[in-house]
Amino acid sequence: MFIIVGERINTSRKNVREAVSNRDKTYIQQDVEKQQDSGANYIDVNAGARIGHEAEDMQWLIKVIREVVKIPLCFDSPDPNILKMAYDLVDEPPMINSISLEKERLNRMLPFLKGKNCKIVALCMDDAGLPTSAQDVIDRAEKLVCSLEDIGMQRDAIFIDPLIQPVSTNTSNALTVLDAVQGIMRKFPGVHTICGLSNISYGLPQRKIINRSFLSLLMASGLDAAILDPLDLNLMAVLRTTEMLLGKDDFCARYLKGVRAGKIQA
Amino acid sequence: MFIIVGERINTSRKNVREAVSNRDKTYIQQDVEKQQDSGANYIDVNAGARIGHEAEDMQWLIKVIREVVKIPLCFDSPDPNILKMAYDLVDEPPMINSISLEKERLNRMLPFLKGKNCKIVALCMDDAGLPTSAQDVIDRAEKLVCSLEDIGMQRDAIFIDPLIQPVSTNTSNALTVLDAVQGIMRKFPGVHTICGLSNISYGLPQRKIINRSFLSLLMASGLDAAILDPLDLNLMAVLRTTEMLLGKDDFCARYLKGVRAGKIQA
Numbered sequence: 362m363f364i365i366v367g368e369r370i371n372t373s374r375k376n377v378r379e380a381v382s383n384r385d386k387t388y389i390q391q392d393v394e395k396q397q398d399s400g401a402n403y404i405d406v407n408a409g410a411r412i413g414h415e416a417e418d419m420q421w422l423i424k425v426i427r428e429v430v431k432i433p434l435c436f437d438s439p440d441p442n443i444l445k446m447a448y449d450l451v452d453e454p455p456m457i458n459s460i461s462l463e464k465e466r467l468n469r470m471l472p473f474l475k476g477k478n479c480k481i482v483a484l485c486m487d488d489a490g491l492p493t494s495a496q497d498v499i500d501r502a503e504k505l506v507c508s509l510e511d512i513g514m515q516r517d518a519i520f521i522d523p524l525i526q527p528v529s530t531n532t533s534n535a536l537t538v539l540d541a542v543q544g545i546m547r548k549f550p551g552v553h554t555i556c557g558l559s560n561i562s563y564g565l566p567q568r569k570i571i572n573r574s575f576l577s578l579l580m581a582s583g584l585d586a587a588i589l590d591p592l593d594l595n596l597m598a599v600l601r602t603t604e605m606l607l608g609k610d611d612f613c614a615r616y617l618k619g620v621r622a623g624k625i626q627a
Numbered sequence: 628m629f630i631i632v633g634e635r636i637n638t639s640r641k642n643v644r645e646a647v648s649n650r651d652k653t654y655i656q657q658d659v660e661k662q663q664d665s666g667a668n669y670i671d672v673n674a675g676a677r678i679g680h681e682a683e684d685m686q687w688l689i690k691v692i693r694e695v696v697k698i699p700l701c702f703d704s705p706d707p708n709i710l711k712m713a714y715d716l717v718d719e720p721p722m723i724n725s726i727s728l729e730k731e732r733l734n735r736m737l738p739f740l741k742g743k744n745c746k747i748v749a750l751c752m753d754d755a756g757l758p759t760s761a762q763d764v765i766d767r768a769e770k771l772v773c774s775l776e777d778i779g780m781q782r783d784a785i786f787i788d789p790l791i792q793p794v795s796t797n798t799s800n801a802l803t804v805l806d807a808v809q810g811i812m813r814k815f816p817g818v819h820t821i822c823g824l825s826n827i828s829y830g831l832p833q834r835k836i837i838n839r840s841f842l843s844l845l846m847a848s849g850l851d852a853a854i855l856d857p858l859d860l861n862l863m864a865v866l867r868t869t870e871m872l873l874g875k876d877d878f879c880a881r882y883l884k885g886v887r888a889g890k891i892q893a
Contacts, residue, residue: 528872529879535872539847561872565879566886567864569893574868577843581805595893598833602840606794606801606827613795613831620832627835627861 363604364553364586366435366456367393367401370422372410381418382411389422390429397430399591399624403456404430406447407437415443423450435482435588441469448479456480458588459522462487462504475512482520482555483509485541491524498523498541499548506549516551520586525556528571529564535575539582546583555586572596577603598625629870630819630852632701632722633659633667636688638676647684648677655688656695663696665857665890669722670696672713673703681709689716701748701854707735714743722746724854725788728753728770741778748786748821749775751807757790764789764807765814772815782817786852791822794837795830801841805848812849821852838862843869864891 369392372378380388393404404426408418415438426434435456436447444457459482460470474481485492485501492498502521509519523541526534538561542554561575562568573596576587580603589596598619605616619625635658638644646654659670670692674684681704692700701722702713710723725748726736740747751758751767758764768787775785789807792800804827808820827841828834839862842853846869855862864885871882885891 533874536874571868602837608799608802
């Protein structure tokens, strides 16, 4: 089953930032309940936007979110100290977002992850920057998988993010990611692939329409997880129909359930 | 570039049937002008619904459509006599829809097609009925390609239709077609593949949403033509975004043109 990481609790979004700043528990709790009801498997929590407040904001968010939802959280920070702090606050195995091949981050994250019960988002980023070809993505994925397996992590816990670059700057950028996802899923059976979709449409108008078609294409290439807004009905309709068309919805059950709930409509 | 066959002039549609019955030239001409403006490369003409009137209806439709559009027509009939009659009425090389492996149809169509300047839609249907697996589709496509090449047709003139069966009756039906299209495009370079989309969603609610996602998936598998409604803005938006994401829209030009024309919008 496709794994949905609900992206809405991110202090870079104005409403969330204000709610966090005002400690508006109701706003946050209603939002995450809706995400859970809409099919989110994880709630991403990113408290990075209020400079100097990340630790306390993250702590508060974890507390109020856990009061209302059962699904696990995904801690989203480039700072290993924040991730460690967050990990210790929960019982259900969380997703950690993220590790990368950047030396400093890798060297701080690997010892922390060793022996931990969690999922890990692994970005195909290294100190040279973004990957430059599908093969480059696959090579980086291999290094990430090896590093994580070396410290005892299971493949099922590893979510490789190939990193999407905008199609507006190079019309082959989408194909590169599609090829990379297919390559990773073939070469490392058991590993997951995950994306944030929206970077693909950066610089173009009507971005949501592009993001939607890209989700179908990514799923056809084998992508089995995404960080997205589960309240975006059009995007979720694409997800459920694509899942069904790819033979991953027995008896069309999830699709029909979505239609009956009024969540899949023209 | 993806080839669009506009499907609207079909007497199985009530409005078209009435317009044909009343010889309402304006209705038909406005419709086909809109299809051409929306990006249709061919106008499909199907006059099969008024029993006993197919020949005269087809003749009238061809005449009134050719008065207003420049793009070629696609003659859509199971009856070789109708197709022959229609072929003789036009100068621009038309698309002929269709031939199949059904013995009687094949034996009547091949001699007619020999030496003609036209495109041909070739259905993967034989006297045993519909294909039962992706390999079966590919085997049938091979027979069609061989038969058509034997009478001197070029691959670029051949549009193989793998025949879509509803995902509601078997959840692997979409995957079968996706695999078949990929197989055909690999095995017979230069050949086109074409589908009518809507059969995939037969028996399910909210069919258009399913058809849209299926178009993206088919294009990712290599499908390069479809019989569809070019006035369906949501479907066309999926087509243009998918084309762009698959690296087939230089400088995102067709996408941006569609947005500026107000044809691609959320």
